[in-house]
Amino acid sequence: MMIINTISLIGTITGLLLTFLVFFKKTGLGVNKKLKYTLSFLIFIFSYTCLDYFLYSTVGEDNVYVGGSYLLYHLIGFILYYFISQFLNNRLLIKKWFIYIIVYSIFKIVFLLYFFQYNSINEFLIKENYYNFLYWVSWEYFWASLINIYLSFSAYKAFIKTPLTIDLTPEKRTQFKWIKIIILSTIIFQIIMFINNMIALYDEQYFDFHIKLDTTILAMFFFLFAYSIMHFPVFAFTGNFKDLPKNIQKKYAKSSLTDATGLFNEIEKLVTSEKLYLEFDLKLNTIAEKLNKSIHHISQAINQTANMSFTDYINAHRIEAAKTKLLANKPDTIYAISLDVGFNSKAAFYAAFKKSTNKTPSQFKKENKI
Structure with a gap:
């Protein structure tokens, strides 16, 4: 038990220190506070x-403070899924999974209310059928x-799979x-932890040790991920x-970009005339090199003039092109x-x-087809 302790x-x-860093340290998480x-x-x-x-290993399972983390276990995958969708500025199937999580959480709370009629875990296990409880x-x-x-x-x-908008430095690539x-x-x-614990589930002593050790090691894995992702620029x-760090924003806000609208018009002309938006891995670097500007000035001009991120700006052009193709007499498949x-x-x-039109491609095609 000393290992677990x-x-x-x-x-x-480690988790408390990381929480402090996320809240107070300047990181690459950008302007979106949801991140x-x-x-x-x-x-x-x-x-x-x-x-x-x-606490379980030191004060015992009957302590009132022990066991609460069980109620949060089912949230881990969804919250990571939501975090990545926000980090990528990508609307994954959040709504569907959010409904599932709400229903599942209610189910767990109902079970918790039933459990609260007992004074301790031991009393619960004595008065209830242990194997029925274990089965559930x-x-x-x-x-x-x-x-x-x-x-x-x-x-x-x-x-x-989400393409980057800039060429990374060797350090950032690593x-x-x-x-x-x-x-x-x-x-x-x-997956290994899941298989191991399912095998050990009916060996109470073995399961008790391994689920605690495995989950704690998993936590350390996640802390390593959290520390890395908070230093990678969104x-x-x-x-x-x-989404740039404040010091870089201030530097370019005071720089030579005096006509953001003029530069945006140049960007718009280049993107539409050469149909650059058709390149799935189009980066800010490509436009910056063609116009002989910095990637930060290109991003700044788009943000200030179109009130969009570079990704949303390019996707807007792609969506307009897709609309035309969807309404063709003999359209290709949506894919x-x-x-x-x-x-x-x-x-x-x-x-x-869906983000641009609030409709799926199929809905748009059905509503606008003549």
Whole structure:
């Protein structure tokens, strides 16, 4: 038990320090405060889990403060999924999964209210059928783990498939590579942990030790991811001038860009005449080199004039091109159209189209077809 005590205590302290850093340190998370709040909540869940296991091992399972992290376990995959969608400025299927999480949480709360009629866990296990309780917990853990793994993997796929808006420096390329490795390693460890704990579920002593050790190690994996992602610029995905660190924004705000509208008109002419938006991996660097401007000035001009991030600006052109193709006499499939206009996946196309028009491509086609 000394291993669990030590690792759990280290995990709790590490989590608290990371929470402090996310809130107060200048990071690459950009202007979207939801990123800070979401990442902080994820860190809190893992920190609380570590603290819960530490208390369980030191003060015993009947203490009123022990066991609360169980109620938050099913949220991990969804919150990571939501965080990645915000980080990428990409609308994943958040609404559908949000409804699922609400229903699932209500289900857990109802069970908790039933449990509160007992004074302790031991009293509950004595008066209730232990094996019925174990059966319910087994299936709940099984289902929650599968959903967590699925959503974590979906977030990972979105992360690696979303094109960057700038060319990374060698240092940032290495950091980006390690972030991808950490996310994938976390998912693989979740799968190993899930299989291990399902096998050990009916060996109470073995299960009790391993679920605490495995989950605490998983928390340390996540803390490593959180520290890495908070130092990776969200600007690389959004191209939004406001997502740059404050010191860089101030530097370019006082720079030689005196005519943002004029530069934006040059950008618009270049993007439309050469149809650059059809390139799925189009970067700020490409436009900056063609106009002999800095990537920050290009981003600043788009942000100030069109009130959009670079990604949203390029996607707006792609959506307009897609609308024309959707209403053609003999249109291609939606997937083919999404690739033709510059999207690298059907999911990215649907998300951008819905964000721009508040309709799916199929709905738009049906409502506007003559």
